[in-house]
Structure formats: structure tokens, C-alpha cells
Amino acid sequence: MKHAEHTRWQETVQHLLAVRRPEQAEQLLRHRLAINPQEAAAHELLGLVLLNQRNRNAEALAAIREAIALDPQQPDAHYFHSVWLLRNEQPFEALRAIEEALRLNARNATYLGYKAVILNARQHPEAALETTAQGLFLDPGHVECLYQRIRALKDLGRYELAVVTLQQLVRWHPNLAVAHAQLGEEALRTHQLKVAEGHFREAIRLNPTNERTQRKLLPLLAQLGQEAQRQRKPDEARRYFLELWRLAPHEPAAHHGLEQLAKESFWLKRQLLRLDAWSEAVQQDLKKGQLRAFLQLYLVMVPLMALFCLPLLLVMLYATLQWRLHPDVQRLRQHSRQATIGRVAVEVGVGLLGLGLIVALRLWLNTVSDEVILVLLGLLAVSVGVNVLRQRRKASSSLPK
Template structure:
């Protein structure tokens, strides 16, 4: 094949990719590979076409084939890194983009992806350094600016973050993620009208951006009085739960000071939280914004998949309460002494449940519904209550349910931790 013909087919593939027609680009590359299966750059273009179609496993295969034919092909390492990061392999992605940088250390594109992977690994300081290095070579590079903003946000460097975001929007005014990041910063500063404007612009540029949809609904939610009150309560409870976990004296002081008073307001607080959640979901403006794109899963399915695992753990925790209460009464503790302890314990449990649900909301929704765990946990809760009620017929029932629920809870927590580690 002549050089002119070679350049022609490559240009055609790249043009198809540029106009977002990766399927046609893939067909053209495969026709070329049928005649020239040992062309490493053709495998690189195939990997790129497959990546654009989100066929990540096939992307990795094509990139590895290109590397087997030409180990010095830095672009193949770059595409392999992207596919690995998208399939929950950030450590492998870090190694792959590192090899690409060994062959081309001045590439802002590679440095931007390295910063992205480091942010995924929870190493924002290193991500910041990689992004800043990329910006020294290309001051307007979009990925480097985005990852620099993400790293600064993780480190809570708010002053520097504001400067970087305005620099990003000035350099890339048509980039949806730039306006989304501005919206998130406006939310943090409680500038809810500005946040709605930024998220609206992000959705204009990328109508199917789920994070911008969520940001816009939050901005609307906090624009209403009940939503603002709920936000303050949530921030205060987060301060206490996170502070006590980190052994901060101020947080522990607030926890001890409000524990007993809050116990008496536990049920009113839960009722207010339910009212606020229902109020903003049914508000006409919110209902209009929450009309999600076609093909999006229903809210019921998304809720079950996202919170199914944590809900099963919470049901198992609740199944421990009846036998514990039964045991306390069995050893002779008066029933009238359970009131303060029970209300205080329920308050702590509600705070823990809120923190767990909030953590689950920040994670990607799993692909599998833990229906078996939900049914098992529900049966354990039912059996626990039944065993305590019928303890006279079988006195070992509460103890058996306590042991069974404890073992299942330990098993469930262990499997959840393993899943989180695999996702990282």
C-alpha cells in the first residue's frame, strides 16, 4: 500500500471519530486490518473507536495487541489506561499511563489522565502536581484544568479552586464540566441561584449529564425554606458524626450536649426529614427538572440498586435490637429505665443510618440488586421480633436470632468492604 493510500484511510478514520461516528470508524479499521493484521497503529485506532463506544474490555484487547506489535506505542498505553480506569482498575491505569509518559513525558494529555487516575486513587496532591506540569506545557488544556480543580476541591483549597474554575471557563467556555464544577462551587458557597444558572448551562451543553441534573435538583431543593433548614441540620449532624469519628473534642462536646435533648425530638426530626424530602420531590419546578433523558432507569430501580446493600445491613442491625432489649429485661433491668437509653440509642442509630445512606449516594450504583440479602435481612428482622414475643415457648430463640443476625451482619459488612476495594 502506498504512503498516500495509508494516509488517506487513517485520515478517514480520524474524521469519522471527530464527527462522533465510531461504529463506522471501527468498520473501516477492521477492513484495513483484514489485509494488514500486523499494523500496530491500526490496532491503536481500533482501540480508540472501541473506547468511544464504551466497549472497554475490547479496547484493552486492541491496545494490548498494538503493544505486542510495537512496545514503544505510547498511544496504546494511553488508551489502555483509560479503559482500565473505566473498568475499576485505577492502579493498573496508573502503571499504564506511567509507561506512556516514559515515552512522551511532555504530553499534557497524558499528564491530564495521570492526574485523573491519581484523583481516583485518592492522592490529590500528586494529581495537582501532574495537572500543573501539564498546564506548563499547555496552559489551556481542558483535562489538566479539570483535574487540577478536582484535586484542589479534595484538598479544600477554595481560594485557588475559584481561580482555576474561572480560568477553565475562560479557556473552555463550551465545556459542560467546567460549568458543572462552577455550579458545585456555588452550591458549597450556598449561592443557590448562581448554582442553578451554572448547572443549567452545563445541561444546555450536555443534556444527559446526570451529575448536572443532580446538582440542579439540589440547587432547587436548597432554594426552598424546608430544603435550606434540612441542609443546615444535615451539615450539623455531619460535623458531629465526622468529628466524633476523628476524635475532635468540639464534635464530642456537641454530641454529648445534644444527645439527651435530641432524643426527645427524634420522632419529630424524622417526620420533618420525611416532609422535606417529599416536599421538594413533588414541587412543580423540581418535577420538571427531574424529567430525565430517555433510557434512564426508573427512580425506584436506581434507589433499590444504590441503597439495597446498605439497607440490608441496616435491617440486620435492627434485627439485633429485639434480642438485646429482651436480654436486658431478662437479666432484671426495670422496663421504666429503658426509656432514656432507648431513645438515645435510636438517635445515634438514626444519625448512623443517615451517614451510611449519604455515603451510598456518593458511590456509583451497582449493576446487581442484592435482593437475596434484602429478603434474608427482612426475614431475620421478622424472626427476631417473633422469637422475642414467643420467648416463653422457646427461651433460646432470642439468643439464636442474636447470634444469627450478628454472623450475617459480619458477613455482609465483609463482602461490602471487599466490593469497595475491588471498585477502587
């Protein structure tokens, strides 16, 4: 009966710790120690309870040492001592303490799992892998052993085996937040952004207070928003950027993404951004020496160069129309009046088309080097000069001698 009563109060303390109520567990232990001040098990659990509270390190160490002094053969006391030592950056002493716990109880998967924690912290993944194998032989679904095995395999670069172990962890513990967080990291490593998002959100749902997982979600939201923006999905991109902004109001990626989407919501701005992107692509192709890029540049720059000669073009167009509408010309060409009107319409249409191209491609002036502009201007001037000389020769040859 006394043994059942002894087990009951220990189970109550463990339950209070499981539901994250360490203060009530401490009150229960203080009350028991007031009655039995020399009870090693009570000091041992008091050390564990104090380890689960902030800024109680010194008290926790005192309770653990008291438990070891009262009963040095209790392996849990050495285990808790090892936890305290590792938290206070004493990995060598922590390893000795967990070895003592394993000496007293060698078939405890929890002790083996924590030994793997220490070995991974000391950058000894091979030894950690061997330790987790021993723990999983005793308990194939042990959480800490599976998790530390995954860490060790990743440190060794054996990602395929790490994924297999991770799948085992999820099968054994489907509602474990850390398992979904690990799956999210693996999906992120293989650039499966949507899959990573699902796992990170599930990990946060299972453990909303885990700040580490929330921090990993933030850059992922930025990447998803940028990817949706590249795929011309503004509503989806806006949803991601807005969520990122709500979670981190000072995140630059959220501000930049929302501002960019606002600019793209205007039709003219969208066209200019599209033209700018096309311009950058052509310039990259030019650097690679692709013939298609030179052809695109020529077809764009020829009407663009007309912008510099726009007054001359307008004068020429006016002169052409004036000459065509002269009474003597009309009298001479009465039989081909319809053809004349057609030619004038074509010439006017070509002029308007050139003006449209000039307006639409004005942005190129800021992206093309001065050397290219000068060369094209020279070519244009030469072609105009050759055409003028040819017209003069024709005119002189047609005059009566």
C-alpha cells in the same frame, strides 16, 4: 503521498469519534485491518473506538494488546491500555501503563492529565497537583490538566485557588459543560443558589445527556422553591416545584411544595399558617427566656382563657344590659342617658373584640402546654373572685343603715 493517506484515515476515525459515531469508525478500521492485518496503528485506534462503546471491554483490551505486541514503542497504545485498566478498577496497573507512555513521550500534556486522573482516583492530590503543573507548563489551556488541578485543590481544601483555576478553565473553554457544572457546584457551596442555577442550566444546555448535572439540578430546584416560598413569592415557588415535578415525578419535595402552595392560596389557610408560624416563633423565644415572648403570651392567652368562661361572660353582659335598661335606672339616670349609652357601647365593643380575639387565636389551644393553661385559669379565677368581693363590699356600704 502514502504518509498523507495514512494521516487522512486516522483523522477520519478521530472525527467520527468526536461526533459520537463509533460504529462507523469501527467499520472503517475493520475494513483497513482486513487489508493490513498487521498495522499497529489500526489496532491501536480500534481499541480506542471499542472503548467508546458499551459492553466492548474484552474486545477493546484484545485490540490494545495486539497493538502493543506489534509496536511496543507506540505511547498511545500504552495510554489506551491505562484507560482500560482504570475503568476496570486496576489503578496500580493503570499508573504503570501511563508511566510507560510518558517514558516514550514525556512532553505530552494528555498523558500527564490522565496520570493526574489516576492519582486523584487513588486519593493522592499532592502528586496530582504536581503532575498537572507539568502538563499546564506544556499546554496552559489543557482541559484535563485544569480539571484535575481543580479536583486536587478541592481535595486539599484550597478552595480559593480552585476557583482561580476554574476561572482559567472557563476562559480557555467557555462552552465546556463540565466547567459550568464546576462553577455551579462552587456557587452551591457558597449558598449562591441563583448563580448555581444559571451555571447548571448552561451545563445541561451544552451537554443535555449528562445525567450527573441533571441530578444536581433537582435538589437545587427544591431549595429555590422553598426559598421563594419563604420570601412570599408563590408564583416563583410554583414554577420551581412544577419543573422539579416534571423532571422527577416521584420527588417528595415537589409534591409537598405544590400541596403547601395550594393550601396557602386560600386566604383563611394563609392566615392560619401565618398564625402557626408566629406561634412557633413565640415558643422558641419562650425557651430562650425572652421577656417580650412572655408579654406576647400573656396578651394572647388572657382573651383566649375567656373562651372557657364564655357562658359566664355572656350572662354578665346580659345582666349589665338588663340592669342598664331597667325603668328605675333609666329614671334615675335621665340626666346621663347619653353617657350610659356610650358606656354600654364600649362594654359591648369590648365583648365583641374579645370574641374576635378568641376566634382568631383558637389555634393556640393546640400549641400551649396544659400547665400554662391551668396557671392562667387560676389567675383569671382569682381576679374574678377579687372583683366580685369588691363589688359586694361597695354594694353593702352603699345600703342605708
